[in-house]
Amino acid sequence: MPEQPASTGYDPQKVETKWQKRWQEERVFETDADPGKKKYYVLEMLPYPSGTLHMGHMRNYTIGDVVARVKRMRGFNVLHPMGWDAFGLPAENAAIKNHTHPREWTNKNIAEFQRTLRRFGFSYDWRREISTCEPEYYRWNQWFFLRMLEKGLAYRKKAPVNWCPKCCTVLANEQVIQGHCWRHEDTLVETRDLEQWFLRTTAYAEEFLEDFKLLEEGWPERVITMQRDWVGKSRGANVRFAPAEAGAFEPIEVFTTRIDTIYGATALVLAAGHPLVARLIGALPDGTPEKAHAEATLAQMRQTSVKTADLATMEKVGFFTGSYALNPFSGERVPVWVGNFVLMGYGTGAIMAVPAHDERDFEFCRKYGLPVRVVVQPLSGEVLDGAKLSAPFEEHETGKLVNSGEYNGLAPEKAIEKMIADAEARGFGKGTIIYKLRDWLISRQRYWGTPIPVVYCEKDGLVPVPDAQLPVVLPANVKLTGEGASPLATTPEFVNTTCPKCGGPARRDTDTMDTFVDSSWYFYRYCDPHNDKAPFDPAKVAYWFPIDQYIGGITHAILHLLYSRFWCKVMRDLGLITHSEPAARLFTQGMVLKGGVAMSKSRGNVVGAHEMADKYGADTGRLYTLFAAPPEKDLEWSEESIDGAWRFLNRVYRLIEKHADYVKQAPKWNFDPKSLTDDERELIRVTYKTMRRVTQDFDTRWHFNSAIALIMELTNEIYAREPMAAKVKASVLKEVLDILVLLLSPMTPHIAEEMWEMLGHSNGLSRQPWPDIVEELAADDEVEIPVQVNGKLRGKIKTAAGIAQAEILALAQGDAGIAQHLAGKSIAKVVYVPNKLLNLVVT
RNA sequence: GCCGGAGUGGCGGAAUGGCAGACGCGGCGGACUCAAAAUCCGCUGCCCGCAAGGGCGUGUGGGUUCGACUCCCUCCUCCGGCACCA
DSSP, X not given: OOOOOTTOOOOHHXXXXXXXXXXXXXXXXXXXXXXXXXXXXXXXXXXXXXXXXXXXXXXXXXXXXXXXXXXXXXXXXXXXXXXXXXXXXXXXXXXXXXXXXXXXXXXXXXXXXXXXXXXXXXXXXXXXXXXXXXXXXXXXXXXXXXXXXXXXXXXXXXXXXXXXXXXXXXXXXXXXXXXXXXXXXXXXXXXXXXXXXXXXGGGGHHHHHHTHHHHTTTSXXXXXXXXXXXXXXXXXXXXXXXXXXXXXSOOEEEEESOGGGGGGOOEEEEOTTOTTHHHHHHTSOTTOHHHHHHHHXXXXXXXXXXXXXXXXXXXXXXXXXXXXXXXXXXXXXXXXEEETTSOXXXXXXXXXXXXXXXXXXXXXXXXXXXXXXXXEEETTSOOOOGGGOSSOOOOSTTEEEOSSGGGTTOOHHHHHHHHHHHHHHHTSEEEEEEOSXXXXXXXXXXXXXXXXXXXXETTTEEEEOOGGGOOOOOOSOOOOOSSSSOGGGGOHHHHEEEOXXXXXXXEEOOOEEOTTTGGGTHHHHTTSTTOSSSSOOHHHHHHHOSBSEEEEOGGGTTHHHHHHHHHHHHHHHTTSOSOSOSBSOEEEOOOEEETTEEOOGGGTOOOBHHHHHHHTOHHHHHHHHHHSSOTTSOEEOOHHHHHHHHHHHHHHHHXXXXXXXXXXXXXXXXXXXXXXXXXXXXXXXXXXXXXXHHHXXXXXXXXXXXXXXXXXXXXXXXHTTOSHHHHSOHHXXXXXXXXXXXXXXXXXXXXXXXXXXXXXXXXXXXXXXXXXXXXHHHOOSEEXXXXXXXXXXXXXXXXXXXXXXXXXXXXXXXXXXXXXHHTTOOEEEEEXXXXXXXXXXXX
């Protein structure tokens, strides 16, 4: 702990407790919808209550709190809520380990999180606090699920799904990172064939892309790019290749983005899982080595079908099925192969291999001796020979078609257009658009989540639980082992129920929902957190939405942020809301690092929020995280730099303390610049200039670090004018100190409130309006103009503001230092930026 | 491989085409003190020079411009995302 300076009375613990209590008593941060007032909804992503909060978390909340406080001071009706993403696997695992209940573990953490956030003075409206593990909340997850079921947006399907052996549950595609579980970086995800619940996110694939136009201004380009890649739109064509022997098998449909290269297709390649594969192998004569080879290779391919991180570098393997198909354009017989590099889950599960113009096809065909035929020649004049090609020619823009019948000579883009049209006209193909995005798998074989509100009746089959019977409550007493099937499945009191339709015996669905469901719409609930008739009152949401500023980590660029966009569009189509995007602006703050890596409990490099508050107080912690780096950048924690923030707050405090008695009783200054002495005029000028620039930093750029630097400079300027009482009238000094405290207040609210009180105000700082800029008071009447000769700085000239070019030129030529660089040369050009700079071009 | 982002003193960083290095940390010096801490003041990019002053300087090389950390192109390095997606 730094020594408390003897000369100051700043005691952060005392000050912070005092004002937190006052804010709570006076309900300063409680807000309600008020159509007469302009609103501002600022939100930080809700935390998962686990462990303890460290300064990495606090940085995120501090940024949001500064914005909330500034907007409040600027007259907005500000909604700034907080809640808990309370369902999830860590609670369940911790409960198993510690022989407790997930609810108990979670609530203990929530209490601790709340205490920490209060200690940092974040201006939340705590009446709106929500916890997603409460039936009052998750019943609306179930309600939404039933609405989606009605609309066909929720469905059950048996499909190959991702299974994490450590989580003991399936995962959505978004939760698989490079073949690994998003929670367990070291654990490969396995594939299992299971019947599961999906939400039809793909129904909105095109809209996800289309609506980026609403987000271009307010969302980081990076996030948009990541989502765009994730949705993965491809334009191309489906083309059917008929069997060479009529009726031998169903025509094989391939998807291609390069139909222009179809004359160069020297094989068709099917995925191992393609429905036709078994039939084609079956058609091979029994007992032949070809058949044996095909069967063996297929078995091998299926065995290694697990997704792995190095899929891209895996060796290509395949075999010939013995069958041929006909190229619908050329009529050529094309061998049908099976290849491990063709994915069943994308396109049609079958491709045409064009080795001359695709790298993967090239590798495959070279390996198996299939011919390489060039059908697009570069415009450069170079003539490629398929037999000698060392790499495929993949470019679209710089080639023209050859060996392609009637399409010879066309540019690829033109050929694609024409060939799709012809394929459609001749009935063997059509232009198609496909997406990489998959539907959202939401079933989880775990306990601590929202029960899926359907039952299975022997007579009526799948029956949705009627709305009136919601919520389907998660039973409290369940054996948690962390192994085997869904814990709910081993709880007969839960499983066994009656069919809502026929009243006969029925079984409940025993899976729970992905916890990303909880966080997909929680920000709507904040608008109306205690509604027990509906998820929210549409009128209240209409007032507050969209979120004006959403703040959180880049980790959720795809997961949470894509699911939230989906939920919003679904709610819109249900008629609950009218907007299409939940958050108008998104800010992704940088991480807090220590020793070059993100703070995390498992790495043991955290600086706890309480540790920080104990040592320096919350205000110093807030100030430091804002000052040490711009908010979007990662911040490397430095104990020494914190001392700087601590020193600065003490320095300001001492300044106020010293002059409080002098200014306390002073009347409000009359804002007449003519009433000022030169010293006063200069001090007022610096103050108002600072105010203007700090306001800009808050409003448009979010450069909190440079805003603080400016406030530090202002403080230095005031200090430089000691002895103050002799030089500056009390009313003028009061104006200056008031502004200093106001500017600082969004970032360090407790000490600012204390100083505001010391300055003689009894009305509380948190409801003060942001000071208005008086341009006249910020204006310079004298300026120092840098003078360059050929772009090099050669001198500076002090002069009245607004001086004309001719005059400044004369002054420059008269300046000895500058003149020496002009001697013997002639001025070819004069560039004068008024009040900014003079550049003389000489030759 | 593809798509983003970044690269500025010893360190964190500032500069919206116009004085590069604000502000802070660290360092050096001074004041105060018996002394120390705290505080206040000053100096602190590199090189040459006693100094005045001059030269160099924002990853590299080029370009646009009167003027480039900033805009354009080339390359290098680091970070992030995606990746057998036809």
